[in-house]
Amino acid sequence: MAPNPGLKHLSNALATPDQLSNSSSSIDGVPSDLETSIRCAGVQLTQTAGILLHLSQDIIAQAVVIFTRFWLGADGGSLRIYSAKDVSAAALYLTAKLSFQPTSPRSVLNVYTLLLSPGASPLWFVNPRGAPKEPPSPDTYVLSEGGYQSARLVLLRIESVILRTLGFDTHVALPHTIALTYLQTLGATRPAVARRVVEHLNGALLSPQLLYVTHQPNALAVAAIYLAAREEGVKLVDGEWWEVFDVDREELGFLVVGMKSTEGFMRAEAERWKNKTIPMVVDEVEAELERRRMMEEGE
Incomplete structure (x- = not known):
């Protein structure tokens, strides 16, 4: 029997066992524990950015689900190709754009620049020293005009990558x-x-x-x-x-x-990442993989 079309909006397309056990990142050699840590940090980054952008929890939760779906399966995104911070920003921007609370690329990128600043971020996995007690220098978190134009191109490109990866299915039913x-x-x-x-x-x-x-x-x-x-x-x-x-x-x-x-x-x-940063960009992931390789080989 075909599903009731009236109930479709209350359900989601679920991940298959193969998608859960064979991510593109794991195929590319990213250990499961590192992938889990980065994905979890990306969720926290998305949540915090949504709050700073004054988005509703529904929009933020939908963005988190889209962010999570992007990494699933062999056809999903790989952490050795796409930076978690970029996918987080694009997922939030896309979800907000499709909602009653759209936000501008500049607003999104300004917030992410602050949250990813090692000297200004309140996020423990970006700034292990904790939120600064004194207001940080604006130079550490203000996005220049040239920086904004470059970041905007990345934001829009990753947005299109997310859409293609998800087959343009952005529906998220929340509980x-x-x-x-x-x-x-x-x-x-x-x-x-x-x-x-x-x-x-x-x-x-x-x-x-x-x-x-x-x-x-x-x-x-x-x-x-x-x-x-x-x-x-x-x-x-x-x-x-x-x-x-x-x-x-x-x-x-x-x-x-x-x-x-x-x-x-x-x-x-x-506790595991105490006094360390979780890699949120491709170069940092590569550096962490190299660090682990050297430790295993006793170099």
Whole structure:
């Protein structure tokens, strides 16, 4: 039976097992742990840039999903060809352009110049020393006119690369609104529960299991509700209520474990890269690969 066209906007095209296990980066020799770290940093970069650009969380989350999809599979982008920072900026610019909150290339590039400045950035993986206590010199984060023109060409080129790589499919269904509807259906209307649900859904964008490209929005919503209700001590309806929302126990269990593990994963990443920067451009990736090669060979 053909899917109901009216429900198409509530679901996403999911990644295949082959796409998850054989990325273009891994084929090009990028270790899985390094790829995971860069991808996670790219998500944080996208999220922070979206906040500074005053974009809604829906737009930011959609940009994160597009950023994540770009690296999937043998036909996806490779970290040895495309810089994570450029893909992040282009994904955010593209998503905003398709929304009710378009933003200009100049605004996007100014924000990214600040966030990627080693002396001015508040991001731990760009500036391990932490956000500067005193206002940094504008020279460290202001984009010159010549720099802007060059960066704009890169932004627009990577935008077109993303579109081609994704087959021009930019549709992203998010679980946030679905989750709030489910909460009303279940009679769980406490603000604290709704707040925790949203926090879990936003945190899942950082998941190393790539939950947003492996599971449909309804399943993500159910898992976030299950977790939030337990944390807030709220009893939901008796029985296996998640089955009403087309989620089985096995899928629910996997998603709950995945969402709960994200915080620990982020702590481990911060400790692993302590006092070091995560490579966000191709040259830095190559330098990290060379550093690892030399360590393995004892040079």
